[in-house]
Each structure stands twice: as structure tokens, then as C-alpha cells.
Amino acid sequence: MFRHALQAVAFLSEDKITAKVELLKKTFTWTDAEVGIVVSKCPQVLSRNKESLERRSEFLISELGLEPAYIAYRPALLTYSLEGRLRPRCYIVKFLKENGLLDHDRDYYNTLSISEKVFMEKFIFPHKEAAPHLTQDYANACRGEVSARFSFT
Template identity: 55%
Template sequence: MLSTKHELVRAMVARAEGLGVPRGSRMFKIALQAVSFMSEEKLAAKVDYLKKTFRWSDAQVSFALTRAPFLLRRSKDMLRRRSEFLISEVGLEPAYIAHYPIMLYYSMEARLIPRYYVLKFLKENGFLDRDWRFYTVLTKTQDGFVKKYICPYKDVAPHLAEEYAAACKGEIPANFRFA
């Protein structure tokens, strides 16, 4: 950015601020990177795509971008796939996704899908006695997830660990099964 013309830097700053990211925030630098060399038209088109794809209002897309401005650099296909999965399959509300947009950065194959199927299996088989917050489950470390959602059920669902490991490698079992 130091070798960029002052007018271009000012335009990038204006676009980052236009997203709602305050100059003094930690996210401002990331917002600048996200909008760098992105025209107003391209930025507007990407914001419209986010609104349409995730069914977000203006306020929701603005809120999401203040927390995860690099969504602007994600491909349309990646965003569409996550939207379809999180809204249609997992059943998350668009407002929930807007509130926790960082979950859109996680890998579908290595984290979103495998963890969802483990939780779905546990819930459908009566092992989870309360609802879980999907964002909280996603942000757990691999070890933390296994300790909380796999290990306690090793006696009643001994194949759960190996099926979860296979799912993390992209091999989603048709059904998580009991022994």
C-alpha cells in the first residue's frame, strides 16, 4: 500500500469504512486488504451476492462484514455451498450466520460437515439432552470436540470415532451406526 497512489489509498479507506468497519478497530486492516483494488461496483455486487445468498438484510450483511471482512474475497461458489449447507441442511437462521460469520471460513469437508453429522447422530439417538450452538461446536479444537462429542459415547457408539475420522477425510458414512 505504501507504493500506491494517495487517491487509491483514500478510496480503499472509504470503502472499508463504508462496510462499517471503524478505523481504530483490529478488523480495519483486514477490511482494507479485503477491499484493496476492488472497485465500488465489484464491492457492491459482492455485497448484493452475500445478501441474496445468505438471505441477509442490509444491517445483517454490514454486521457480518465488520466481523469477517475477508468474506468479500471468497468465491461465489464457496459462499453458495456454505449457505446451502448451513441454511438448508443444518437449519441455521440467516441472522445466526450473520452474527457468527467466521464459521464461513471453516472447511466444509474437514469441519462443517463432519461435526454436523456427529451432532445429528447424537441428537437423533437421544444422546444430546439439550440443543447445541453450532458456532460453539465449530470453534472447539479438534481435541476438544473429540473429548466432548466422541469419547463420552465410545461404549454405546464405538464406530463414531472412526466414522468421524473418515468424515474429516471427506468420506461421509451413509449413516453413523451403532455396534
Template identity: 70%
Template structure:
């Protein structure tokens, strides 16, 4: 318990791990757990990120160290080097996937987002978590971003966090809001869609909803409805 408290950094994180994986207490510290933790440090993953990774994937500590080494090799093979700030995220995304499944997901990403080999490599280096998204989610988000919003595949590849946001809760409602403002001549200059998507909710409201209370008094209500999966009539343009 003392070792795990030091590793995870707090009793709260340790309790989360124990709730998900109580068997971690039966793993051999000296032969299994400590060698895995040491290997993650060899990969130049910081203590805080090791804690985050192992909270998300407790088996990183309890699996055979050769299996963990193999996952690290796969991460490097996808273009994310050890020591990079995304390396632990790639390990999290790849955790315990079979090599053929990883290859299949990479091919699916290329087909779905129309990415070249170079573009899928850029996307995975910037946002490894896209590998963890289901094929259904990837398909629906690709259709929306490319077919409806009209984004170029290369644009998405260089901003690969876009597919990681909620389609119903963020991507669609913010797109509808920007489109409504542009169609009604309420934006003083063109606003980049990605920049609007990544804003925290309160900042988005401050920049794109609140300034238009008089010109578009129903905008806040319509945006809230869109966030619930509804498309208000005012947001429909043909």
C-alpha cells in the same frame, strides 16, 4: 533491509514477503513505503497487525498512497471504522478490489445468505474475510447452513465466521456428529452448532467423540471418514 526487519518484526516474515514480492526492495522507501506505513499507523493499526497485513498484501507498502487511502475509505464505507480490531482484516479482504467488484460481492452475500442491508453490515464488521471467499464457496456453504442445517440467516449474520470454515473438513463432519448424537439420545442437552464448530479439533474430540466410545464405538472412525468427505451410513438420516 534494516527498515523492513523492524517493520515486519522478524527475518522469517521478511523472507516470506521477499519470496512473494521481491520487487518490494526496489520501491522507494522515502516516497512510497514509509508514507504508506505511516498512513496505516494513522488508521490506528498496531505494529503487529501492520506486519500481518503487509505480509499478506505487500502491495500495501508499494502502491500509491492515495490508492491505499481509497481502500481505507471503502473499508469505513462498509461499516468498519479505523481503530477497530477488524480494520486491518477488512483492508486485507478489500485489497486491490475494484469498487464495482466490492459492491457486487456485497450484493451476492445479501442474495446468497438472504441478509438484509443491516445483517450484511453486521456480518462484514465481525468477519471481513467473507468478502474474500469465492462465489462458489459462498453458494455451497449457504445451501448447507441454511437448507441442510436449518440455520436462520440472522443467526449466520451474527456468527459470520461460520462460512469461513471448511465445508468438508469442519462444517459437515461436525454437523453430522452432533446430529448422530442427538438422534441416538446421547447428548444430555441440546448443543449449539456454532459453539461446536469453533472448538479446536482436540477439544471437539474431547467433548463430542471420546465420551461416547462405549455407546458409539464407531463414532471416531465415522467422524474421521466424514472429515475426508465421506458420509458413513450411520450419519445418514432421512
């Protein structure tokens, strides 16, 4: 972790680190303590640019409905690709929930943090009969092409 922390702040001045901390507080409505938790668990978040953090905040808080404190204790969520991992996996989970193929209290962090192989084994392959299009829809979503089946109201 020390190596990651050093890499995150090696080329940032104290003013830039302070500005990044303020940006995190404002973007995610975190307290000083929550920002401290985030930076101690995932110092590379300091190297993320403003737009990247804002897009992740918008998706995780506004679209998924996750609480800021939930994200603060799971800052790895901020390191995953928004278009290549977060959105596609969330589309799959929403689709499965809405079609009664998955229980509604599934934890998003566990879904997002597992490897691609495990995700496929747990969320795609078991539903091949009920949703034969799921494998292709997921592959398309990972490329940024969102299936009409993933349009939720």
C-alpha cells in the same frame, strides 16, 4: 480486524465490493444491516468466491436449518471448511442427538467454533462405549467419506 479488512478489499474495486455485498444479500437473504454486521465482524468474507458462499448457504440454511440472521451474527461459520469441519461435525452432532447421546438444543456455533482437540474431548471420546465406531466415522467424514450411520431420514 483492520488488517483483515484491508486484506479483504485491497485488490477489489468499489464495483466488485458492491457486487459482493449484493451477492451476500441475495445468497443469505440478508438485509443491508446484516451484511454490515457480517463484513464488520469478518471482512474476509468479501474474498470468498460465489460458489463457496452458495455452498455454505445451502448447507447452513437448507440442510442445518439455521436462520440467516443467526449466521449473520456468527459470520465465522462462513470461514470454516465445509467438507473438513462443518459437515463432519454436524454429522457427529446429528448422530449423537438421534441416538439420545446429546441433548437436542445444542448450539451449532459452539460446536463448530471450538478447536479440534476440544471437539474430540466433548463429542467423540465420551461416547466411545456407546458408539465405538464414532472416532473412525468422524475421521472418515473429515476425508469426505460419509458413513452409512450418518444417513438421516
